Amino acid sequence: PHDFPIERPTQRLLVVANRLPVSATRRGDDWHLELSAGGLVSALLGVKQNFETRWIGWAGVNVPDESGQKTLAAALAENGCFPVFLDDVTVDQYYNGYCNNVLWPLFHYIGLPQEDRLAATRSLQSQFKAYKLANEMFANAVYSQYQDGDIVWCHDYHLMFLPKFLKEKNSRMKVGWFLHTPFPSSEIYRTLPLRSELLKAVLTADLIGFHTYDYARHFVSACTRILGVEGTPEGVEDQGKLTRVAAFPIGIDPQRFIEALETDVVKSHIQELRARFAGRKVMLGVDRLDMIKGIPQKLLAFEKFLEENIDWRDKVIFVQIAVPTRTDVYEYQRLTSQVHEIVGRINGKFGTLTTVPIHHLDRSLAFHELCAVYAITDVALVTSLRDGMNLVSYEFVACQTQKKGVLILSEFAGAAQSLGAGAILVNPWNVSDVAMSIEDALTMKEGERNERHRHNFMHVTTHTAQAWADTFVSELNDTIVEAELRTLR
Ligand code: ADQ
Numbered sequence: 309p310h311d312f313p314i315e316r317p318t319q320r321l322l323v324v325a326n327r328l329p330v331s332a333t334r335r336g337d338d339w340h341l342e343l344s345a346g347g348l349v350s351a352l353l354g355v356k357q358n359f360e361t362r363w364i365g366w367a368g369v370n371v372p373d374e375s376g377q378k379t380l381a382a383a384l385a386e387n388g389c390f391p392v393f394l395d396d397v398t399v400d401q402y403y404n405g406y407c408n409n410v411l412w413p414l415f416h417y418i419g420l421p422q423e424d425r426l427a428a429t430r431s432l433q434s435q436f437k438a439y440k441l442a443n444e445m446f447a448n449a450v451y452s453q454y455q456d457g458d459i460v461w462c463h464d465y466h467l468m469f470l471p472k473f474l475k476e477k478n479s480r481m482k483v484g485w486f487l488h489t490p491f492p493s494s495e496i497y498r499t500l501p502l503r504s505e506l507l508k509a510v511l512t513a514d515l516i517g518f519h520t521y522d523y524a525r526h527f528v529s530a531c532t533r534i535l536g537v538e539g540t541p542e543g544v545e546d547q548g549k550l551t552r553v554a555a556f557p558i559g560i561d562p563q564r565f566i567e568a569l570e571t572d573v574v575k576s577h578i579q580e581l582r583a584r585f586a587g588r589k590v591m592l593g594v595d596r597l598d599m600i601k602g603i604p605q606k607l608l609a610f611e612k613f614l615e616e617n618i619d620w621r622d623k624v625i626f627v628q629i630a631v632p633t634r635t636d637v638y639e640y641q642r643l644t645s646q647v648h649e650i651v652g653r654i655n656g657k658f659g660t661l662t663t664v665p666i667h668h669l670d671r672s673l674a675f676h677e678l679c680a681v682y683a684i685t686d687v688a689l690v691t692s693l694r695d696g697m698n699l700v701s702y703e704f705v706a707c708q709t710q711k712k713g714v715l716i717l718s719e720f721a722g723a724a725q726s727l728g729a730g731a732i733l734v735n736p737w738n739v740s741d742v743a744m745s746i747e748d749a750l751t752m753k754e755g756e757r758n759e760r761h762r763h764n765f766m767h768v769t770t771h772t773a774q775a776w777a778d779t780f781v782s783e784l785n786d787t788i789v790e791a792e793l794r795t796l797r
Pocket of ligand 1: 558
């Protein structure tokens with residue numbers, strides 16, 4: 309009966325994250341925008357095909373003047389981005405303070421501020437106030453874009469109050485929330501003052517997602533123990549209202565890496581690096597310089613390996629790329645000096661006139677450089693003390709189509725649950741264990757390397773970022789439909 313397809317309006321997806329996927333720099337009256345190609349950005353480029361996506365978040369710059377705000381908003385709007393303007397005080401209290409000095413360490417089992425972080429504890433109340441206020445500003449920005457039928461997807465620990473503020477504005481809004489970090493055991497979560505308020509706020513969402521089943525389970529038990537609500541196989545139920553809680557493991561866009569390896573720029577970079585490191589096995593670490601990534605522990609393990617394996621001293625090089633982040637937070641400054649000190653000591657001890665065992669870089673790499681260095685690596689070392697997922701391990705696997713190198717992976721990264729069978733799993737706190745794993749990895753036979761790589765490559769190429777985003781969004785749609793049916797019954 310239909311001779312032509314029925315035109316359905318494309319559903320709109322509002323993605324809300326602390327940071328927009330572009331960074332803005334002021335150039336006189338104009339703005340220069342640069343796409344930051346993180347995991348979340350490439351994941352959501354995929355859903356773009358089915359949805360009209362809009363981003364809402366902070367542009368990472370303080371723009372105090374109204375005319376600057378106007379021109380920036382106009383430039384961003386052309387790229388589907390809508391800014392939240394945060395002043396320096398809010399950034400300090402909300403972002404550096406409550407997000408990065410309280411929630412981030414707590415969710416990664418480092419605990420609440422104490423000793424030298426005690427100064428921050430005294431202002432915890434005011435940081436919490438700023439956190440709520442910032443979340444309200446995000447809610448206003450979302451609401452000014454919102455149209456009936458839109459789906460709102462909130463991201464990460466920065467925005468735990470956002471679902472509540474959005475539902476207060478419009479209870480029919482479809483709201484999902486996804487946490488990119490681990491959710492810790494309820495025994496550590498419950499140390500947080502004002503723990504209930506945060507949980508209640510998140511529970512107003514329709515769907516709550518985590519990387520692993522364990523994080524989801526920890527969240528549900530925090531809710532049942534602290535709020536006294538009921539945990540069900542589907543999520544959390546409070547007086548007849550169900551909030552769906554489930555695991556949605558993220559992935560990468562593997563094609564982007566596989567295709568890059570075929571480009572001339574990456575190929576010539578691979579040649580250069582091969583020549584530079586000729587005659588030596590290459591070990592690699594790529595991390596933000598963060599206390600959760602276990603960089604000092606990994607360096608100590610490498611030191612122990614060199615101490616115990618004299619023959620390997622001039623046959624291996626360890627390239628550690630450590631991007632500085634959150635440089636305003638004291639803990640991160642201290643970590644940088646600690647890492648530099650260990651690198652200096654090891655290079656001093658084992659270096660020769662012509663070479664040093666650790667090649668340490670305090671900076672980020674361009675995409676083509678990153679692909680090349682992943683491709684020439686024999687052993688990747690991912691030794692996070694805790695990590696929501698860890699995409700570096702996925703990216704390494706995607707770039708190893710030729711070499712089939714070995715991945716040493718921390719048990720405490722979410723990725724251990726997906727790449728565990730192909731990687732060598734380690735406890736990063738056990739320096740001897742990691743040192744022995746380095747030896748095993750460097751001497752592993754080709755047959756075993758191929759088999760392990762095959763397993764990991766299969767996972768990385770099937771559990772992609774696009775699949776992750778599609779699953780979350782369609783589950784969110786279904787959750788709403790189910791809820792509506794329940795109210796009709
Ligand atoms: P991150 O803690 O940032 O992410 P990760 O998942 O490894 O950790 O992602 C880092 C990204 O930054 C990767 O795409 C990587 O290529 C890039 N990157 C890191 N160092 C770099 C360097 N020196 N140069 C260039 N690029 C670099 C948080 C959580 C993780 C979770 C992700 C996604 O902490 O556990 O996997 O979000 O949910």
